[in-house]
Amino acid sequence: xxxxxxxxxxxxxxxxxxxxxxxxxxxxxxxxxxxxxxxxxxxxxxxxxxxxxxxxxxxxxxxxxxxxxxxxxxxxxxxxxxxxxxxxxxxxxxxxxxxxxxxxxxxxxxxxxxxxxxxxxxxxx
Amino acid sequence: xxxxxxxxxxxxxxxxxxxxxxxxxxxxxxxxxxxxxxxxxxxxxxxxxxxxxxxxxxxxxxxxxxxxxxxxxxxxxxxxxxxxxxxxxxxxxxxxxxxxxxxxxxxxxxxxxxxxxxxxxxxxxxxxxxxxxxxxxxxxxxxxxxxxxxxxxxxxxxxxxxxxxxxxxxxxxxxxxxxxxxxxxxxxxxxxxxxxxxxxxxxxxxxxxxxxxxxxxxxxxxxxxxxxxxxxxxxxxxxxxxxxxxxxxxxxxxxxxxxxxxxxxxxxxxxxxxxxxxxxxxxxxxxxxxxxxxxxxxxxxxxxxxxxxxxxxxxxxxxxxxxxxxxxxxxxxxxxxxxxxxxxxxxxxxxxxxxxxxxxxxxxxxxxxxxxxxxxxxxxxxxxxxxxxxxxxxxxxxxxxxxxxxxxxxxxxxxxxxxxxxxxxxxxxxxxxxxxxxxxxxxxxxxxxxxxxxxxxxxxxxxxxxx
Numbered sequence: 001x002x003x004x005x006x007x008x009x010x011x012x013x014x015x016x017x018x019x020x021x022x023x024x025x026x027x028x029x030x031x032x033x034x035x036x037x038x039x040x041x042x043x044x045x046x047x048x049x050x051x052x053x054x055x056x057x058x059x060x061x062x063x064x065x066x067x068x069x070x071x072x073x074x075x076x077x078x079x080x081x082x083x084x085x086x087x088x089x090x091x092x093x094x095x096x097x098x099x100x101x102x103x104x105x106x107x108x109x110x111x112x113x114x115x116x117x118x119x120x121x122x123x124x125x
Numbered sequence: 126x127x128x129x130x131x132x133x134x135x136x137x138x139x140x141x142x143x144x145x146x147x148x149x150x151x152x153x154x155x156x157x158x159x160x161x162x163x164x165x166x167x168x169x170x171x172x173x174x175x176x177x178x179x180x181x182x183x184x185x186x187x188x189x190x191x192x193x194x195x196x197x198x199x200x201x202x203x204x205x206x207x208x209x210x211x212x213x214x215x216x217x218x219x220x221x222x223x224x225x226x227x228x229x230x231x232x233x234x235x236x237x238x239x240x241x242x243x244x245x246x247x248x249x250x251x252x253x254x255x256x257x258x259x260x261x262x263x264x265x266x267x268x269x270x271x272x273x274x275x276x277x278x279x280x281x282x283x284x285x286x287x288x289x290x291x292x293x294x295x296x297x298x299x300x301x302x303x304x305x306x307x308x309x310x311x312x313x314x315x316x317x318x319x320x321x322x323x324x325x326x327x328x329x330x331x332x333x334x335x336x337x338x339x340x341x342x343x344x345x346x347x348x349x350x351x352x353x354x355x356x357x358x359x360x361x362x363x364x365x366x367x368x369x370x371x372x373x374x375x376x377x378x379x380x381x382x383x384x385x386x387x388x389x390x391x392x393x394x395x396x397x398x399x400x401x402x403x404x405x406x407x408x409x410x411x412x413x414x415x416x417x418x419x420x421x422x423x424x425x426x427x428x429x430x431x432x433x434x435x436x437x438x439x440x441x442x443x444x445x446x447x448x449x450x451x452x453x454x455x456x457x458x459x460x461x462x463x464x465x466x467x468x469x470x471x472x473x474x475x476x477x478x479x480x481x482x483x484x485x486x487x488x489x490x491x492x493x494x495x496x497x498x499x500x501x502x503x504x505x506x507x508x509x510x511x512x513x514x515x516x517x518x519x520x521x522x523x524x525x526x527x528x529x530x531x532x533x534x535x536x537x538x539x540x541x542x543x544x545x546x547x548x549x550x551x552x553x554x555x556x557x558x559x560x561x562x563x564x565x566x567x568x569x570x571x572x573x574x575x576x577x578x579x580x581x582x583x584x585x586x587x588x589x590x591x592x
Contacts, residue, residue, distance in 0.1 A: 005373065005417040008434055012427035021430060036413040041348045041371060048434055090416075113403075114382060117375075117421040117428055121455040124425070 001099075001115050003057050004089040007049055009115075011101035011108070014123055020101050022053035023108070025060040029096035032063075032087075039082045045089065046071075054088065063092045138169055138185035140208040141192055142302050146201050146312060147290050149338065150177045152541065153201045155527035156341050157184075159543070160198040163344045166191035178289040180245055181302065183208060192307045198368075199310035200337040206282055206304030215260055218283075218301045222264045230265050237273035240281050247287040247294040257283055261303070280306040311337065317409075318363060324408050325384060325400040327358040331441055335531075335541075336364035339439050342527065342543045343502040345370045349436035350416070354423035354490065357381065359402030361439045366406055366414040370436070374402070375421040375428075377451055382420050424452040424486050426493060433496040442487060444480060444506045444571045452483075480566040484518045488544070488559035492522040495546040500526070505540045506571055512538075516565035521555060522548040 011020030051071050058064035066084045071077075077085075099108040099115055106123070109116050145153045154175060161168040169185030180203075186192050192205045209225055212218035222230070232238045240261065242254040261283065262268065270278070284302040287294035318333035320326050331339070339361060345351055347369025353361050356374025358381070366372050380386040384400035406415045421428055443451070484505060491501035501523060507516065509532075517528060523544040532538045 001417055001419075005419070008430050009419075009428060010430055013422075013425040020427075038348070038413075044348050045350070048432065050430070112383060113417075115417075115419050115421075116379065117419055117425075118377070118379070118453055119422075119425075121453055124453055 001094045001110055001113055002090055003054060003061070003092055004045065005115075006057050006094075006099070007054055007089075009099070009117070011099075011103070011106060013117070013119060014101060014104055014106055017101060017103045020103055022050070022056055022102070024100040024102055025057055025094060025097060026100060026107075027061050027094045027097040029094075030061045030063075031093050031095055032091050033093055035086070035090045037083060037086050039079070039086075042082050042085050042089070043077075046085075058088050058092070061092055061094060063088055137187065139188065141184050141186050141307070142206045142208045142284070142304050143182040143184055143202055144204045144206070144284065145180045145182065146203045146310075147180055148334070149201060149529075149531065151529040151531070152338055153177065153182075155529050155543070156199070156201050156338055157182075157195075159342050159344055159526075160195055163341065163346055164191075164194040164198060166194055168195075179286065180290075181284065181286060181300075189307050196308035196310045198341055200312075200315070200334060200341060202310035203312060204282075204309050205307040206284075206302070207307055208302060208304045209281075210303045212301055213299075214297070215257060215301065218303055219260060219264045222261075222303060227267050231267040232270040232279055234269040236270040236278040237276075238268060238270050238279040238281060239272055239274050239277040240283065242283045242285070244285045244298070245287060246290050246292065247285070247298075249285070282306055314367070318367070320360070323358075323360075323363075324397070324404050325358050325402065326360075327381060327386065329441065329443070330358045331360040333360075333364070336360050337367070339502050339541065340364040340368050340370075342541065343437040343439045343500045345437050345439065350434065351437045351439055352435040352494070353440045354438070354487070355440050355442050356402065356418055357441070359405055359418070361441065362402060362415075363405055363409065363411075365437070365439060366411040367409070369414070371414045371416050372406075373416040373418065375419045375423055377420070377422050377453070379420045382418055422453045423490070424483070426486075426490050429494055431493065433499070434494050436496055436499050437502070438487075438491050438495060438499075439502045440487070441504050442483060444504075480571050481518070481561050481564045485559035485561065488518050488520040488523060489555075491544070492520045492546065492555060492559070493550045497546055497549060499546050501542075501544045501546070503542055505542050507538055507540055507565060508571075509536050509538050512540075512565065513563065515562035517542060518559045518561045520544075520559040522546055522550050523559075 006023065006025065009023055011017055011023055014020065055064060055067055058067050067088060093113055094110055095113045097110045099110065100106070143157070154177070167187055175182065189207065196202060196205050209230065210218050210222035212221050240258045242249060242257050282304055285298040286300045287298050314337060315334040318336070320330055320332060323330070343351070345365045345368045349370040351365040351370040351372050353374035356362065356376045359374060362372040362374055376382050378386065384396045388394070388396050402418050403412065403415050406412050487503060488501070495501060505517065517525065524547045526543040526545050529541045530538050531541065
């Protein structure tokens with residue numbers, strides 16, 4: 001699971017949960033995989049990002065060091081920041097671990113890089 | 126004809142002939158229009174003259190460059206020619222050719238050219254081809270270059286139309302076109318992405334040609350995020366990534382996503398260790414455009430942060446023939462209780478859900494999570510004798526763009542539905558969500574209808590004495 005994906009996911013599927021975002025990451029295996037750098041894609045993705053959630057997730061997986069506290073107001077980011085975002089969003093992968101609902105503590109396992117977001121039949125709203 | 130006379134750039138149209146592949150008739154025009162929008166080129170089509178079983182279509186384009194860009198996306202377009210002359214007979218065509226200014230029919234002495242004579246729905250003997258070339262050369266005194274059959278600078282084609290494929294061909298053609306070759310389409314991509322050579326496939330993997338058509342219908346383009354909520358083995362993601370999109374998907378089938386389900390190749394006993402959707406993208410050198418796949422229930426929309434996350438949603442929902450249509454839930458409310466000590470190894474129970482509901486769900490999902498002007502492309506299976514447009518689900522935010530039929534047998538077809546998001550989703554206004562005017566499936570499962578239909582056909586064949 002990449003952090004870009006994590007940034008889109010919530011646990012609001014659980015009965016009674018309304019603020020299941022961001023999910024807490026408990027990583028047990030994190031790897032960095034090479035992905036072609038594409039600044040145009042990063043620029044396109046930015047408006048969709050919740051940066052606070054990204055920063056928190058990057059901290060939880062141990063890749064937040066180069067990430068600023070907040071994104072600059074200007075549209076022009078410079079290549080360094082774009083490369084940092086590229087790294088954090090697309091290259092860092094949680095291969096094993098779990099995602100945790102911030103409201104209920106319900107855990108969703110990640111195995112082989114694939115999160116399992118299925119609920120049991122008594123948990124669905 | 127008036128269009129050929131240049132009256133300033135804004136009015137300049139040039140005439141071209143599209144030669145389509147003899148395949149998926151109902152999709153040709155829809156694909157052509159979609160790719161014209163994707164590559165941003167203007168196109169003039171006289172739909173009153175459109176005959177979907179004919180492989181040829183005359184269109185107006187602004188330039189050869191526009192035509193080349195179109196053909197770089199065309200799955201069903203075989204070749205594109207600049208139309209120089211046409212007619213019912215060769216003398217008629219030659220007369221038309223004589224009207225063309227010399228500048229338009231010149232081949233410089235230092236360049237090479239060739240002629241190709243092609244009969245559609247008729248084999249033309251070599252001797253008659255030579256006669257035709259000689260007749261054409263009579264009208265083309267400014268063709269001064271050398272002939273080169275293998276790799277010419279210019280290729281000129283005489284296309285003779287003898288009716289729909291399979292029809293009885295007349296002695297004389299119905300129509301003849303003469304033009305200069307501009308570009309070929311992407312037919313070779315169908316071979317390149319063929320499922321036979323794909324690493325990870327399953328029972329319901331979509332064939333390469335249709336996947337590419339679907340990506341075109343969705344106007345999938347570079348740097349987009351494309352989502353498939355019923356991802357299966359990721360065939361549609363391969364086609365979308367080929368066009369430069371970043372791709373992700375979900376599937377409710379844990380075993381399939383983790384490539385632990387039974388292999389579907391007849392000569393394969395067990396899945397390779399590295400089979401996965403990601404490996405499929407890697408196979409074609411597109412791993413950088415793989416985002417993620419998740420095990421998830423597509424009917425649970427709240428899994429996603431509430432905003433327009435996706436540029437396109439391209440999918441083949443399960444409809445219960447080869448894969449069941451499922452979501453997580455209990456058949457009866459009392460079944461939902463799971464004792465504490467069983468929870469860890471518990472596999473959630475799936476319930477079948479009504480097919481019309483599942484398609485409405487898909488529209489609701491698209492209405493919420495597509496960006497404005499983004500497209501939803503999906504297959505709707507139908508029972509042909511009872512199908513009408515009132516069976517296609519609608520949503521306030523989504524406008525129907527096209528609805529193309531692929532006939533599977535005499536009673537069953539599937540329709541490729543393309544919709545475009547034209548209004549922002551509003552929580553209050555869209556609480557009712559998608560609706561169908563007439564429920565095509567009722568309480569019956571599509572599977573029930575599908576197999577019943579086949580039995581009926583078998584009976585009819587028995588009665589008529591064929592086997």
